[in-house]
Amino acid sequence: MKLLGIVGSAAEESYNRQLLQYIEKEFATKFDLELIEVKDLPLFDESNDQTESVAIQNLNRKVLRADGVIIATAEHNHTITPGLKSLIEWLSFKIHPLANKPVLIVGCSFYDQGTSRAQLHLRQILESPGVNAIAMPGNEFLLGNVKEAFDEFGNLKDDKTRTFLQATLQKFMKFISVVSKLDETKDQLPDEDLQARGSVATTIPDVDMSSDHWVEEAAAKVHPVKGDTYVQLDHGILTVDQIDELLKSMPFEITFVDGNNQFLYFNHTEDSKNMFAHRKPEQVGNPIGNCHPARTHEHVKQVISMLRAGKLDSFHMPVPHGPGKYVVHNYQALHDTDGNYSGINEYILDFQPIIDWYLKKTGKQLVGGKVDAVSGASKKDTVEKPDAVSSASKKDDTEKPDATSGASEKVSRQQPDAISGASEKD
Amino acid sequence: MKKLIGIVGTNAANSTNRQLLQFMQKHFQKDATIELMEIQNLPMFNKPTTDKLPEIITEMAAKIEAADGVIISTAEYDHSAPAALLNALDWLSYNIYPFVDKPVMVTGASYGALGSSRAQAQLRQVLDAPELHAMIMPSSEFLLGNSLNAFTEDGQLKDATTIEKLEGIFADFLLFVDIAKQLKNAHAANKKAAADFDWDKIK
Incomplete structure (x- = not known):
């Protein structure tokens, strides 16, 4: 389960951040919690629409992908912070990613009230038509006197508080599954085309993908740099040869599949027969549908669609390779600098x-x-x-x-x- | 003549709340001077650890301090006051306390029919917080709904009943400013309570 935690304070030092960090750590086996900072966003201004900015679009994508959102709000002047309000305004102006999203409200403050008023305001705000989130009712989690609440390792000191928080989060996970039933169509992801009939910006056109000589034919089209030509990377400068040496030295088999489901690369260190996955140079360029037996296609589609939609960041599958080995096929989603899905890094590693x-x-x-x-x-x-x-x-x-x-x-x-x-x- | 500040409760370039305050400024010019105050281009409030506030904030605070009263005209986003207005109020109550016992009239305009009713209700709670502690005029809700159609081209409110209601509330506000001056018994204590409201010393 993937949750997003919104740190509802722009302050450098925030106990609400600490609370979410604690939840992230303490519940790591139950769900992934990714933290979002309101301080990284501009203040909402309807006359200077920044909905299309990278920051807002990244946030939009993350909210859409998340199964649920935990908002930890501070309280300023009996209400939520301008930073948090601003984030919600961005997410209710031209885009509405919070619509029907299960939300859990928590909050901590320096004094006894523990953000009680801010939380009530936040509930009203989340209920407005432009936001339309589904805040979990009841289960108010107010952490008052927060300066005393955490120990030096960032753990909550009080047993009862821990137990209550745990129960609240358990309920929230159930709440998410109940809310998702309100909209059954939501989880149906678009079908994956394993034959790579579409294209992405980097697709090399007019070359037969299934050709045994795709690499040479594609190279004739785009004239890739090679050998001792320098390439600038994030971060450093290497020659193509050096990149090759680096990738070949990796203690695993690595494969690159692009966002169009086309197999573009593997680190060719061994003969096909000696590899865990028997990759052959002539397979490169193929749609991945050609690289997997038909019986596995449904499963492959399922994994790719979840990686593409961000339902999974990575997928790990142990594959038996005999005694003395523990070989895992790892599928790691790749993203461009704007956060858009751009393919898969499959690395096959013997963990033993x-x-x-x-x-x-x-x-x-x-x-x-x-x-x-x-x-x-x-x-x-x-x-x-x-x-x-x-x-x-x-x-x-x-x-x-x-x-x-x-x-x-x-x-x-x-x-x-x-x-x-x-x-x-x- | 009374000196009032009219805070435009949104950072939008085009705002019917600004229009409403401009109308009031002109319409009531015989009774009071209303200086409009914008909240655009303020940095996002982040509880800075330094004591030094941005200059624009201290200038705004000084004007509010010197005024007889403040009118806040709020827009409504998502059932509540805009982040920009909350932001201005957070700055204007962080180690400075210009609003303590300051007479405040709340108005609001919105494109929809409800005229910022829920934003005003939340704003009243905000203004009641210890570090703001404004003296909010009670029982004086002025909601301007369907505000895009409320004004003529030269900025006059079209509807006579609406003008009449606003005139009534504004006359009451001027009286309220005078009454507020007599409600000063607790002022010193309120100022102190606001100043003592130290984030780091709260028990």
Whole structure:
């Protein structure tokens, strides 16, 4: 699940930012939370329409892609901040990405009121016809006296507050699924053309994509630079040869597919038969429909459409390659500088040597019969708990290493108690 | 003659709220001088850590401080006052307190039929906050709906009943300004409360 967190204060130091950062970290196994800053946007001015600016368009895209939005509002003068109001005005003027979007309101303030008035104003604002968001009712989360609320690691100190926040977010995730049922057509993504019959700005026209010599034929059309010609990159200058050397040195097989679903490149280091994915130079240029067996096409389409729509940033699929290997096909969405989808970086990596190396270096062991080494290790590293892999199974339920597979079911079974308990108490 | 400030409660280049204040400025010129104050081109309020406020803000604050009263004419975006107006008010209550016990009349114009009713209701709550603490004239709602069609080409309000209502409220406001001068018993305490409202010392 992908959520967007809006930091509703333009202040450099904001406890609302801290609250969202805490949520992002604490609930990392339940959803991805991307934070948006109101301070990065211009103040709304209807006579200087900047809807088409990169900043507003990026924001628009992110809101549209998100399953839900969490707004953390500060309170200034009994209402929300000008920065947050301005963001909402941009998103209700010429574009309306918040329409029908599930929204959770939270807020913290220095004093007891904890943004109570600002939150009520915000509810009225979200309900206006130009915004038309669907704010979750009830479950008011006010964090008063915020200066005392967090410990030095940015964690909420108070157990009851943590439990209540957890219950609120659990409910919000359910609320999102309920709200999405109001509009069943919403999640139907456009079909993907695996035959690449369309084109994108970089498509080389009038060359037979399925030709065994596509690279040579396309090169004759566009005369690409090669060899010791310099290319300027973000950030640096390399020759084409150096780029090639760099890509070939990567400890994985890497493939580039453009936004038109055309296979344009792979790092050719081995003979086809020695590769995890048996890429051949003559396949380059093909529509990806030609590179996958027909039985997989529906699945391939599904993954690409979700990457294109931003429902997923990346997709990871383990593929068995015999004992002593843990090979994962990773599909990472690519975006141009304006944030538009521009294709896929598929990299195929054997994680086993990395895991072995890590265990050897740290002296740690994998324990438990069914520890999912890959997801466990990578997830744990991001929360900076060096002992996470070995001790994770004992951790509380917000940090289960098997979160990607089983935790969500487990949590939803436990949750009814937690929710009713918390709401009664508060 | 009373000196009033009329704050154009939007940063839009074309605004019927500006038109409304211009109309009032002219229509009531025998009773009061109304100086229009714009809130365009202010930086976004970001709770700066330095004490030094932008010069444009301190100039605005000085004018408000010197005025007998303030008229705020608000537009309505998304059921609430424009970000630009909230922005101006945040600046004008950050370590400076020109609005404390200042008589304020709220008006508003909108293109739709409701005439900024909800923005005005929120604005009244905003003006009641400790650091603004304006003396808002009660029971005086003036809503100008369908405002694009409300004025003649030379800026006159077309509807006689609307003018009559505005004249009544404005006469009351001038009286309210006088009454407000007598309601000063708590003024020193209010100023102090506003100044003590320190973000860093709040318990």
